[in-house]
Amino acid sequence: MEWMTGALCARADPDLFFAVGTAGPTLREELAAKRICVRCPVLRPCLAWALDSGQAHGVWGGTNAEERAALRRRRGPGAPRAPLSTAAH
Numbered sequence: 001m002e003w004m005t006g007a008l009c010a011r012a013d014p015d016l017f018f019a020v021g022t023a024g025p026t027l028r029e030e031l032a033a034k035r036i037c038v039r040c041p042v043l044r045p046c047l048a049w050a051l052d053s054g055q056a057h058g059v060w061g062g063t064n065a066e067e068r069a070a071l072r073r074r075r076g077p078g079a080p081r082a083p084l085s086t087a088a089h
């Protein structure tokens with residue numbers, strides 16, 4: 001995973017990317033993580049990896065677990081990897 005060398009989150013508070021809970025401070029932390037992701041030069045490979053590896057927790061590639069689940073449903077099982085039009089910001 002060579003792309004990880006460009007990860008902006010490597011210099012950020014990991015708690016932002018793996019906040020626990022579903023409301024209040026957790027949502028603010030998730031939003032802060034996503035704001036880092038949108039500036040990250042490796043957002044696309046990060047999101048592709050998170051989708052392919054089934055990451056079920058945390059913010060990866062500017063998405064939370066629910067958003068990735070929705071993207072996987074849209075892609076369908078066994079679908080070939082395709083450019084993710086929703087990943088570009």
Ligand code: SF4
Nearest residue numbers: 007009037040046061
């Ligand atoms: S897109 Fe977000 S989670 Fe992925 S490497 Fe960049 S900062 Fe980290």
